Amino acid sequence: MEKFVLPKDKLTAFINEISKKYKVFAPVENKDVISFKQIKKPSEINLGFSNSKVPPKELMFGQTETLFKFTPGTKGKIDPAEIPDKKTVIFGIRPCDAKSYAILDHVFKDEYEDPYYLTKRNNTVLVGLSCTQPAVNCFCTSLDDSPASAKHVDILLTDIGDNYFVEVNSDKGKQLTKTMKTLLKPATEGDGKKKKTVEKKAAETITRAQKTDGIVDKLDDIFENSFWKNIAMRCLGCGTCTYLCPTCHCFDIQDETTLTKGARIRVWDNCMHAEYTLQASGYNPRPERTNRVRNRVYHKYNYYPKNYDIIACVGCGRCIDNCPVDIDIIDVVTSAGEVKA
Amino acid sequence: MKDNPYQPWLATIDDIREEVGGVRPIKTFRLTFQDKNIQKNFTYLPGQCTMISLLGQGECFFAISSSPTKKDYIEVSVMKLGKVTTALHECEPGDVVGVRGPYGNNFDVDGWQGKNLVFIGGGIGQAPLRSLINYVVDNRKKYGKLDVIYGARSSKDLSYKQEFAELEKRKDVDVHLSIDVAEDGWKKFVDFVPNNLLKVKPSPKNSIAITCGPPIMIKFVIQNLEKLGFTDDQIFTTLEMRMKCGIGKCGRCNIGNLYVCKDGPVFSYQQLKNIQGER
Numbered sequence: 001m002e003k004f005v006l007p008k009d010k011l012t013a014f015i016n017e018i019s020k021k022y023k024v025f026a027p028v029e030n031k032d033v034i035s036f037k038q039i040k041k042p043s044e045i046n047l048g049f050s051n052s053k054v055p056p057k058e059l060m061f062g063q064t065e066t067l068f069k070f071t072p073g074t075k076g077k078i079d080p081a082e083i084p085d086k087k088t089v090i091f092g093i094r095p096c097d098a099k100s101y102a103i104l105d106h107v108f109k110d111e112y113e114d115p116y117y118l119t120k121r122n123n124t125v126l127v128g129l130s131c132t133q134p135a136v137n138c139f140c141t142s143l144d145d146s147p148a149s150a151k152h153v154d155i156l157l158t159d160i161g162d163n164y165f166v167e168v169n170s171d172k173g174k175q176l177t178k179t180m181k182t183l184l185k186p187a188t189e190g191d192g193k194k195k196k197t198v199e200k201k202a203a204e205t206i207t208r209a210q211k212t213d214g215i216v217d218k219l220d221d222i223f224e225n226s227f228w229k230n231i232a233m234r235c236l237g238c239g240t241c242t243y244l245c246p247t248c249h250c251f252d253i254q255d256e257t258t259l260t261k262g263a264r265i266r267v268w269d270n271c272m273h274a275e276y277t278l279q280a281s282g283y284n285p286r287p288e289r290t291n292r293v294r295n296r297v298y299h300k301y302n303y304y305p306k307n308y309d310i311i312a313c314v315g316c317g318r319c320i321d322n323c324p325v326d327i328d329i330i331d332v333v334t335s336a337g338e339v340k341a
Numbered sequence: 342m343k344d345n346p347y348q349p350w351l352a353t354i355d356d357i358r359e360e361v362g363g364v365r366p367i368k369t370f371r372l373t374f375q376d377k378n379i380q381k382n383f384t385y386l387p388g389q390c391t392m393i394s395l396l397g398q399g400e401c402f403f404a405i406s407s408s409p410t411k412k413d414y415i416e417v418s419v420m421k422l423g424k425v426t427t428a429l430h431e432c433e434p435g436d437v438v439g440v441r442g443p444y445g446n447n448f449d450v451d452g453w454q455g456k457n458l459v460f461i462g463g464g465i466g467q468a469p470l471r472s473l474i475n476y477v478v479d480n481r482k483k484y485g486k487l488d489v490i491y492g493a494r495s496s497k498d499l500s501y502k503q504e505f506a507e508l509e510k511r512k513d514v515d516v517h518l519s520i521d522v523a524e525d526g527w528k529k530f531v532d533f534v535p536n537n538l539l540k541v542k543p544s545p546k547n548s549i550a551i552t553c554g555p556p557i558m559i560k561f562v563i564q565n566l567e568k569l570g571f572t573d574d575q576i577f578t579t580l581e582m583r584m585k586c587g588i589g590k591c592g593r594c595n596i597g598n599l600y601v602c603k604d605g606p607v608f609s610y611q612q613l614k615n616i617q618g619e620r
């Protein structure tokens with residue numbers, strides 16, 4: 001890993017330099033909501049946030065995405081897919097959201113490669129920003145991560161006072177910083193120590209913790225337990241928790257048409273809705289909210305680990321912050337671990 | 342990167358056969374790919390499925406009901422239920438559909454060589470069994486005794502009538518048809534499929550039983566197979582869940598950690614007993 005420092009007053013120049021070759025997405029504030037948008041100039045960026053309300057998942061896996069266009073009808077014809085492949089930088093992504101891509105990679109690479117996700121993923125460089133002030137419901141530290149982890153980004157910036165500490169973690173990262181040697185100075189041992197201190201302090205501010213030891217086996221044992229019914233009783237089935245989750249990847253495929261033109265699109269879907277599994281015959285294997293609440297938790301803490309050896313939750317806390325009835329994945333999983341089977 | 346798995350190939354409907362009429366009609370569609378190379382490279386085994394689309398209406402997942410020994414076309418048998426299947430039933434020969442696949446796992450036709458096979462089907466569940474039966478019959482020497490048990494509500498509701506008539510003529514295949522309620526002129530078995538199975542009484546020795554059909558039928562067929570002495574690893578069936586992508590990405594068709602579209606649809610009863618999840 002290459003290590004540099006970037007003086008804070010050079011950040012604008014750093015981003016301008018990136019913009020020469022890449023389309024840049026960064027956190028932008030709009031009516032008090034922070035989300036990742038394409039920027040034209042560095043001044044649009046807002047770095048004073050703990051995390052964006054909406055995760056940057058959409059930049060790899062769009063909320064609605066055209067798969068291909070066609071001429072509708074039974075004499076139809078299909079136009080080849082157009083998949084955007086512009087070199088892109090996501091600037092200011094948090095370590096947890098960067099990890100969510102690493103988690104989604106498993107699904108989108110598995111057996112059949114998903115060209116829409118992977119083309120964007122391969123053409124995107126992640127320039128992450130360490131968290132110095134994690135939010136109240138952050139719990140990445142319970143999931144084998146840290147608020148200043150460079151593991152899943154190409155470059156990580158950490159605020160160490162007058163400078164950003166810059167860790168270059170991949171070939172993509174090296175490629176991006178190659179032309180920036182006038183902006184970046186080699187880091188000293190002292191700078192490295194400062195980063196460690198910042199990381200430690202940030203991790204200590206995280207007060208919430210989830211117990212995930214042995215959770216896969218435990219969930220295997222309590223599938224039929226009334227525990228799930230009790231949790232589901234509160235759930236409204238609104239689906240907020242899935243739409244805002246950076247690792248949820250369910251989608252629907254629909255045809256949209258006018259008389260002469262058509263497009264097959266995919267849109268985010270949501271396993272908390274009953275229609276999700278409703279079959280044409282009228283039969284529904286997950287008719288009750290209990291089935292669906294349980295499926296969401298199991299997908300992340302049992303099925304995903306079984307299939308890909310990783311828990312599909314990054315501890316971002318968004319589902320907790322935004323659930324209208326305060327269903328809390330930290331408590332749910334921790335107390336699931338304590339249920340008597 | 343490999344081919345775009347979401348983009349179907351175009352195929353022409355060459356032939357449509359009405360299998361069953363009434364309120365839940367079934368039609369079999371014979372499809373040939375417009376591109377000859379795709380036709381040649383679209384290789385599959387019995388049990389595998391395909392995603393068929395009508396441009397502008399959407400996509401549906403179907404078992405391939407033809408046998409891979411027929412290389413010039415593929416067939417799907419479609420029951421009219423909702424949006425896309427209704428639109429398919431309105432199609433005519435010459436119309437164009439999209440096809441992707443083949444998807445999912447298959448019946449273990451290699452592993453079952455030398456064994457006696459018992460096929461127990463009902464309703465639209467006969468579609469994957471038809472592929473398997475025709476494959477096995479086309480490779481007749483490789484398999485032991487063959488029992489085909491198939492039933493429907495009434496004689497009008499039996500699919501593939503012509504093919505069954507041909508099969509019944511063969512000396513090396515035993516066909517046991519049934520209908521649920523007695524009818525004038527019906528001389529074969531009358532009662533539900535699981536009871537026909539008890540009457541046929543196939544021996545479990547060196548045998549494999551494959552059953553596809555309505556969940557309630559499968560439930561009693563499996564109970565009766567166990568009564569006859571079949572063990573869990575001698576019983577195979579297919580599962581159904583709502584689908585969209587067919588390739589293990591959209592998340593929809595999971596039963597526990599398995600995706601029916603890619604890890605199924607064929608499962609042994611032994612596997613089913615160990616899968617925890619709604620289906």
Ligand SMILES: Cc1cc2nc3c(=O)[nH]c(=O)nc-3n(C[C@H](O)[C@H](O)[C@H](O)COP(=O)(O)OP(=O)(O)OC[C@H]3O[C@@H](n4cnc5c(N)ncnc54)[C@H](O)[C@@H]3O)c2cc1C
Nearest residue numbers: 279280401402403404419420423424425426468582583584
């Ligand atoms: C492994 C497998 C094999 C199948 N084989 C056959 C077959 O050989 N013949 C046959 O007639 N039917 C088969 N089906 C069922 C068939 O896929 C559905 O009846 C069909 O998708 C209904 O579509 P629709 O648009 O008419 O219904 P709608 O109710 O309008 O459904 C809307 C959409 O939801 C999805 N969907 C709804 N129900 C199902 C379902 N039960 N399974 C999968 N996707 C669904 C489809 O994408 C469908 O277009 C099979 C299903 C599975 C899972």
Ligand code: SF4
Nearest residue numbers: 245313314316317319
């Ligand atoms: S489950 Fe909740 S905390 Fe975990 S990644 Fe999804 S939104 Fe974040």
Ligand code: SF4
Nearest residue numbers: 235236238239241323
């Ligand atoms: S956000 Fe809360 S209420 Fe809404 S579906 Fe999720 S758990 Fe249920």
Ligand code: FES
Nearest residue numbers: 586587591592602
């Ligand atoms: S149909 Fe999409 S995961 Fe199976």
